Amino acid sequence: MKKVSYIVICGLVVLALLNLFFLFYPFQNQSKSVIIPPHSNSIQVASILKDNGIIKNKFYFLIIGQIFKVFYNLRAGEYNFDPRVSTWMVLGKLARGEITIxxxxxxxxxxxxxxxxxxxxxxxxxxxxxxxxxxxxxxxxxxxxxxxxxxxxxxxxxxxxxxxxxxxxxxxxxxxxxxxxxxxxxxxxxIKAKGYSLEKIVTLASLIEKEAIVGFERPVIAGVFYNRLKKKIRLQCDPTVRYALGKFDGKLTTEDLNVKSPFNTYIHTGLPPQPICNPGIASIKSALQPLDVDYLYFVSKNDGTHHFAKSYEEHKQAKKKYQGN
Structure with missing residues (x-):
């Protein structure tokens, strides 16, 4: 009986040492990231970690994970594991849901x-x-x-x-x-009180966003666009041409300004068929609350601001002064 007891005790000691080994001994030498998909079960998680060399033994991982209820509310996402991380540390990170954000x-x-x-x-x-x-x-x-x-x-x-x-x-x-x-x-x-659909407000705001560089000019530019829309004057908004061309750098040529596209406001009256970008709240507010101005034209002064003009003659002079044409 003493011999049997001795063998049992030795077996339990070996088993305990194995548990400690698999729990606390690090099995990887480099940082690794894994993604745990939504609704993954414990076996799938263990397989992902084993395949990536983060844990050594799935059986011990699953047993300890079940004991400590690690898999009950497992958070999906990307987990980063440092070099020489142990199975116990892996379980702790999973239990805490320490995903990378x-x-x-x-x-x-x-x-x-x-x-x-x-x-x-x-x-x-x-x-x-x-x-x-x-x-x-x-x-x-x-x-x-x-x-x-x-x-x-x-x-x-x-x-x-x-x-x-x-x-x-x-x-x-x-x-x-x-x-x-x-x-x-x-x-x-x-938006309802303005009499325009949300789609038109957002489309107009996208033009304002692309034209305005300094914030205080946004409502002025909005006022110019509304004036031209009321008078059925083409908006002639350069960013719509760049959007149509897929060209966002450099000076537009005469050929560019005549490109056939529903977005080209040099050849089509009114707004483009949809927004040309995703405008911020300041441009949307300007589209809703334009400044009441008499301007019909504006041209860049090459310093981030624009010269605004009421007449075409004044606009031509400003273009010559600031753009050389």
Whole structure:
């Protein structure tokens, strides 16, 4: 009996040492990141970690994980593991849900293409899936149904995204929800009173966003655009031509100004068919609250500001002075 007891005790000691070994001994020598997809079960999580060399033994990992209820409310997302991390430390990180969060800032005036490229570089989206949704979607946030083409409504702001947990759908929904809160909820009644649809206000705001460099000129530029729209004068907004060309740098040529495109406001009267960028709240407010001015023209003074003119003759003189033509 003593011999049997001795063997049992030795076995238990060996088992305890093995447990300690698999729990606390580090098995990797370099930092690694893994993504735990939403709704992953414990076996799937163990397989991901084992395949990436983060844990050595799935059995011990699963047993200890079940004992400490690590897998009950597992948070999906990207987990970063430092070199020489032990199984116990891995379980602790999972239990605490210590996923990597990416802070992404979308500047005012960026296009959907700009936003998509930024998110793709951060490996947060599949670019093709993102553009498929942006160009042909059916999003309803609250009671508001957004247009199928979402450029103009991807609200410029700072967001916090997580790999794996944020699909293309979820990321776009966050931006649209921010737009609804900042624009529709805040200015919905004012938009109705203006007599323009939200789509036209956002489209006009996108032109203001691209034309204005200094903030105090936004409502003045808005006033000029409203005056031209009322008089059915073509807006002749250079950014619409650049958008049509896909050309955002350099001086526009006469040939450029005559490019055949529904976005070209040099050859078409009225607003473009949709926004040319995603405007910020300042440009949207300017589209809603334009300054009451008599100006019909403006030209860049090459210092970030514009010369505004009431007559074409004055405008021609300003163009000659500041642009040399």
């Amino acid at each position: 990416y802070r992404i800032t979308i500047p005012e005036g960026w296009t959907a293409l700009d936003i998509g490229n930024l998110l793709a570089r951060a490996e947060l989206i599949d670019l093709k899936k993102f553009f498929n949704l942006v160009n042909d979607a059916n999003f309803i946030i609250g009671s508001y149904r957004f247009p199928k083409k979402l450029q103009g409504y991807l609200f410029p702001d700072t967001y916090y995204f997580m790999k794996g947990a944020n699909s293309e759908n979820a990321i776009i929904e966050q931006m649209l929800s921010r737009f609804k809160k900042k624009v529709i909820d805040a200015y919905g009644e004012e």
